[in-house]
Each structure stands twice: as C-alpha cells, then as structure tokens.
Amino acid sequence: MKAIAAFGGVPCSAPGAFALVELPDPLPGPHDLLVRVEAWAVNPVDTKVRSGLPGPGAGAPPRLLGWDAAGVVEAIGDAVVRFVPGDRVWFAGDISRPGCNAERVLVEEAICGHRPANLSAADAAALPLTGLTAWEALFERLGLDPEGADAGRSLLILGGAGGVGSIAIQLARRAGLMVIATASRPESRAWCERMGASHVVDHRQPLAPQLAALGLPEVDSIANFSDTDAYWQAMAELIRPQGAIVAIVANRSPLDLNLLKAKSVSFHWEFMFTRPQFRTADRGRQGEILERLAELVQAGEIQSTALTRLTPITPTNLATAHGLLESGCAIGKIVLEGWESGAGTAV
C-alpha cells in the first residue's frame, strides 16, 4: 500500500519532511478492522508527534501519522461483531498504533463507528478526533448533559474556532448551553457564530471586562481548548464558585491548584487517547459516541467542521496542512482526500 511517512528534525515545508512510500498491507488482529482510508484530517497531535521523530536520512523505519479518518472496511478480524466488509466507518484510532496516513490502516472495532451517510468522506474525516475530544470534555469530564438537562448554563470555550472548539460549540448549543466562545480575528469570530456561539469575545484582549459587558462576570463551566498555562489565572477568576474547568493541552509550568480552592472549583483533564492507549474497559464508549455523532449529523443537528480540503493526498499537501496547523490560525478542520495514481518508493 501507499503511505506517507513523516520525519522530524526539519520544518514541515522541507523536502524530506514527508515521503510517499510503499509498505506491506497491515494484517488485522482478532478485534481489528482493516480500513481503506478515503480521507483524513490533520490535527495538532500530528505536528507534535512529528517534532519528536528522527530526521530524514537517519535510517529510522517509516512512521505514519494521522489519527482521524473516514474509510471503508475491507477485512475484519475473527472476533469482530459490529462491522462487516463494505461498512463505511470513521474513527480517531489509537496513538500507540500506526496512524491513518496510508491507503490502509487497522483500528480496533470498539473505538470505531459507522460514519454518517449524508457526508462525503472528507467532510466525515473532519469530526472523529475533535468530536470525541469535545464530547468527552463537555459531557463526561464536565458532566454536562448532552440532551438539555443543563440548558441555560453558561460555558466559556477558549479557542472557539479551532478544530475542537468548532464541534464543541455545536454540541454545547445543541445541549442548550449558553456558549461564550473566544476568537481573535474577524474570520474566526464569524466561524464561531456560524457554529452556534451565543457570544464571541476576543482572547487577545482581557476577558473579564468583555464577559462583564455581556452581564456574565462569572461562568458555570470553562472548556480550555488552547493554552492551559496562559489562561490559568483568568479561569480561576472567571469560574463561578463550585464550577468546573476542563483542559486538553498539557501545561508547561506547574499550575497553582490553590487558585481554585476557595471557590471549590473542580479541574479535569481530557485526553482523547486515554481510552485506546490504556485499553480501558470502557473504551467501547468511543464507538458509541461516534455512532451517536453520526446520528446527530444525519439528523442535521451537527455539521461537518471541514473548511480546508486538500486533494490529492501527496507529501506536498500534507506539508501544507501541517504548516497551516503550526501557524496556530487554523479555522475548523483541514482534510486530505484522494490518492494519486502511481506507487510510492519501496522501503
């Protein structure tokens, strides 16, 4: 099969950062699906993993990035029960296994879902990783009710126009929450409004006065999809007593947990790969979330967040996608689809 191998040590735009290679098709284990990948989305985790890889020419085996895909099941392991060959699926996958930047990839059935029938492969590929992250952050870590029991409560989303923010805004609005999203540019502000934000404030300006001007000096919950260190103090000030905060980006410096003590605020981490990586007993929950997301998309309640579509799948287009993400200015999701004819380089 063709695949795009990634190398570190050079900028993503350097000629050797990505290479089209030819690899053997992977063989499914008992609980695996072998999926023919039609489209994939690029995520910051790809750029973070690439930054730690050996450079081109170091002689290291090819590493495949990409944990966000839509495709078709080609073969199944002996113990698979929920899928048959020909099923159209979507999944984020497991960071401890090879990624989906290839014609074929393996995924454990428990963490895979049937994708919505009304979306193209590219539009579907935009949603699994960020959808799982947002769902787990809002409805499992913060404990908000996805079906409206917490309607009217306020939620501040830091980083509203990014991949995670875009789907989180939609899920939160559907749950009836009052969503205050942050964005710093006219185009990212407009995107947050399109995703359903009730209000948009500018994260390049002090947040407290902007929230006070909205009549919201405190919020019930905060979802930080950007920089945990940078917003720690502000989050401690803006959260209401007994409120809850979730963050998805590792802190660089120690955090002063005491800032949350007087208000008895709870703080939660969300890491989408926890369930697959540690093979938790409840990892099948990710398959269930993906099935539910597909229902919501098919019902027209949630829309794809794909905004930038790059085709065909080439090292050059993958480098372009990485560059866009590394700029920190991505809006919605960047997806790649469609393989060029011709073979990769055998390795």
Ligand SMILES: NC(=O)c1ccc[n+]([C@@H]2O[C@H](COP(=O)([O-])OP(=O)(O)OC[C@H]3O[C@@H](n4cnc5c(N)ncnc54)[C@H](OP(=O)(O)O)[C@@H]3O)[C@@H](O)[C@H]2O)c1
């Ligand atoms: N823990 C997990 O499971 C998990 C899962 C997914 C992602 N993540 C991490 O979460 C982060 C966000 O992921 P993503 O996919 O949403 O990224 P993304 O799509 O690259 O986010 C881009 C957005 O970030 C916004 N932004 C830039 N600087 C900001 C700031 N100082 N404050 C608030 N927003 C800012 C930008 O908005 P403006 O242009 O308006 O400034 C832009 O729209 C990444 O670090 C990623 O690695 C973690």
